[in-house]
Amino acid sequence: MTTPAPTPTTEKTADTSATAAALALGDDALVLSHRLGEWAGHAPVLEEEVALANIALDLLGQARVMLSLAGDEDELAYLREERAFRNLQLVEQPNGDFAHTIARQLYFSTYQKLLYGQLATGDSELAGLAAKAVKEVAYHQDHAEQWTLRLGDGTEESHRRMQRACEALWRFTGEMFQPVDGVDIDWQDTERTWLASVTSVLRQATLTVPEGPRTGAWAAGAGRQGLHTEPFGRMLAEMQHLHRSHPGATW
Amino acid sequence: MVTGTAAATAAMTPLEQELARLAGSVPDPELPVLTLEELGVLRGVHLDSPGKVTVQLTPTYTGCPAIEAMTADIEQVLHENGIPDVSVVRVLSPAWSTDDISAEGRRKLAEFGIAPPRPHTAEGPVALTLSVRCPHCGSTDTELLSRFSSTACKALRRCVACREPFDHFKEL
CATH class of the missing domain: 3.30.300.130 (Fe-S cluster assembly (FSCA))
Known part of the structure; x- marks a missing residue:
């Protein structure tokens, strides 16, 4: 039996920064899409099940375009080892309770919208996709903000859980603003805008903006370099096992 | 792809x-x-x-x-x-927009029971909380049930007047 090499087959372009950008942002979208897909059959209400699946579908579509720019989409998604993925550690975090998923959505969709919004006005290879995807992400952000308000300013229990989720994921948010090779934007300014936007939503939701570190020794921050957290390996095993067990299988 | x-x-x-x-x-x-x-x-x-x-x-x-x-x-x-x-x-470029749906297309959507998208007036998404007309009874008194519905392009709403739920083709 011959199985394709488990390493990315993108040597011919691997050194270009455009590929690096497509891989980093494509992996973010792919991994979060998979995590959101895990809610199928488990969401608190049917409407929310459909919403999370739709958001996952948008992200998967974005991932397919970006990974296709970086190489063969299936090889990249299904045959890379953990260390070859360039996604943020935030998006690989387990779904947790619904509050954790919403906090992750709030942090990430706010970031992704800022990123795509700036890429859309540039002339990079990703500009076309970004101009399209930014409109989709606007709905993801709106969804996350509305739920943050509802949970934060809801019952005592929903407030407690939303606060706990926002704090648990806070240390993963500094990594988002490490410059990505090939994404030519003002990262410091993007971080300021992100912080202002998230702060405003949390305050409106009667939540306290977490005080923990976002960078430094006690923060996360090496997903872009291929270092990932423990739950990611298990997620990949599940995501990749069918393709690896049945090479070349089709529907 | x-x-x-x-x-x-x-x-x-x-x-x-x-x-x-x-x-x-x-x-x-x-x-x-x-x-x-x-x-x-x-x-x-x-x-x-x-x-x-x-x-x-x-x-x-x-x-x-x-x-x-x-x-x-x-x-x-x-x-x-x-x-x-x-x-x-x-x-992908230029990105598709709901403004690309023809007038005849909008009429058919409404007839089919799907509230057609509203035209864009400015940059950014049209707020989902703004009034959308019920395709069944024509009332503008409708409420949002979910931002995402049977497909990514639709939101789920309910008419307060006739109580029927319906899909709304979201502005994109």
């Missing part, structure tokens, strides 16, 4: 116009009351050589799975009309 770039689509020959009409007459697989022409997703048809045609198609949402069915349907209708070699390429 093959993603093409928007080539010059202007100045189609009469034959290309006829092929575009055929491709555009294909119904949308998820909203069969609309044709691809009315949905505004057909970006161009180019006759590369006799019997060889390239069709440019743009997705409504980046991840819309219907585009694969659309591709197969376009290939079939052109095959049936004597074009053996059909290549459908996906173009």
Whole structure:
């Protein structure tokens, strides 16, 4: 039996920064899409099940375009080892309770919208996709903000859980603003805008903006370099096992 | 995934116009009351050589799975009309917008029970909380149930007047 090499087959372009950008942002979208897909059959209400699946579908579509720019989409998604993925550690975090998923959505969709919004006005290879995807992400952000308000300013229990989720994921948010090779934007300014936007939503939701570190020794921050957290390996095993067990299988 | 770039689509020959009409007459697989022409997703048809045609198609949402069915349907209708070699390429830019749905398309959506998208007035998404008319009874007193509905392009609403739930084609 011959199985394709488990390493990315993108040597011919691997050194270009455009590929690096497509891989980093494509992996973010792919991994979060998979995590959101895990809610199928488990969401608190049917409407929310459909919403999370739709958001996952948008992200998967974005991932397919970006990974296709970086190489063969299936090889990249299904045959890379953990260390070859360039996604943020935030998006690989387990779904947790619904509050954790919403906090992750709030942090990430706010970031992704800022990123795509700036890429859309540039002339990079990703500009076309970004101009399209930014409109989709606007709905993801709106969804996350509305739920943050509802949970934060809801019952005592929903407030407690939303606060706990926002704090648990806070240390993963500094990594988002490490410059990505090939994404030519003002990262410091993007971080300021992100912080202002998230702060405003949390305050409106009667939540306290977490005080923990976002960078430094006690923060996360090496997903872009291929270092990932423990739950990611298990997620990949599940995501990749069918393709690896049945090479070349089709529907 | 093959993603093409928007080539010059202007100045189609009469034959290309006829092929575009055929491709555009294909119904949308998820909203069969609309044709691809009315949905505004057909970006161009180019006759590369006799019997060889390239069709440019743009997705409504980046991840819309219907585009694969659309591709197969376009290939079939052109095959049936004597074009053996059909290549459908996906173009992302300029991004599709709900403003690309024709007036006739909007009328058909409403008739089908789906509230059509409202036209954009400024940059950014139209707020989902603004009033949308119920396609069943015409009341503007409707409420949002979910930002995402049966497909990514729709939101789920309910009419406060007649109590019927309905899909709303979200502005994009």
